[in-house]
Amino acid sequence: MKITGPLVEMLARNKLFAQKYQSPPPLMEMIKGMRASGAGVVVLSCSxxxxxxxxxxxxxxxxxxxxxxxAGGRAFDAIRTMAVLQTIGAPGTIVVMHHTDCGMTHFHDSAIKTALLEIAPEAKASIETAKFGEITGSIEDSVREDIALIRASPLIKKTTQIVGLKYDIHSGVLTQVDENKSEL
Ligand SMILES: [Zn+2]
Structure with missing residues (x-):
């Protein structure tokens, strides 16, 4: 297939990137130190x-x-990756970062389902029962919900520091979300 669109330029830029590229340490070497120190940080954020x-x-x-x-930086479809990462690098910190003006605050599950049903009417049953990660309340509440989900997962070590952050996309400011406070 002939490639068109911005990817053409991206691939051209990769040629320049590769010319100056410095190879990182081998994975097995890097994770030895990470596992020993617990210094690994996993950041879950939006696409x-x-x-x-x-x-x-x-x-x-x-x-x-x-x-x-x-989409949304939601925990429910990130737990598999978090669990895998935990067995590889033993990260001491997991960050959940959601942001203002997020697509998941504008496009709710019902709208996503309607659009998907047009693309794939034959998948009706699975589309209708699926969760797509809509954010219907505040960003703080969606961050709290996802922290709770990660904490509840048996696959995530109880000693992991889990931190919630709200990112204001207009100002660039990050604010820590108080896990225990609810605006409800
Ligand atoms: Zn988003």
């Missing part, structure tokens, strides 16, 4: 192209974080 978690958190070669991204 939104306006949100660049590397920039938001100042990630550079002196800081490392493992990224999980999905």
């Amino acid at each position: 939104d192209p306006r949100l660049n978690p590397y920039q938001v958190l100042g990630i550079d070669p002196t800081l490392k974080a493992t990224m999980i991204r999905n």
Whole structure:
């Protein structure tokens, strides 16, 4: 298949990237240190192209974080990845970062289901029973809900530090979400 669109330019840029690329340490070497120190940080955030978690958190070669991204930064379809990462790098910290003006606050499950039913009417039964991660209340509440879900998972170590953050996409400001306070 002939590639068209912005990916053409992206692939051209990769050629330049690869020319200056410095190979990282082998995985098995890197995780030895991570496992011993518990210094690993996993960041769950949204797929939104306006949100660049590397920039938001100042990630550079002196800081490392493992990224999980999905629509809304929702925990229910990130638990598998978190569980796997835990067996590899034993991260001491999991961050749940949701953001203002998120697509999941604008497109709720009912609208997503309607759109998907048009694409795949034959999958009606599975579409109608699926959860798509809508955010109907505040960002703080969706962060709290996801922290609770991660804490409730038997696959996540109870000693893991789990931190909720709200990212204001207009100001760039990150605010810690108080896990125990509810606005309800
Ligand atoms: Zn989003």
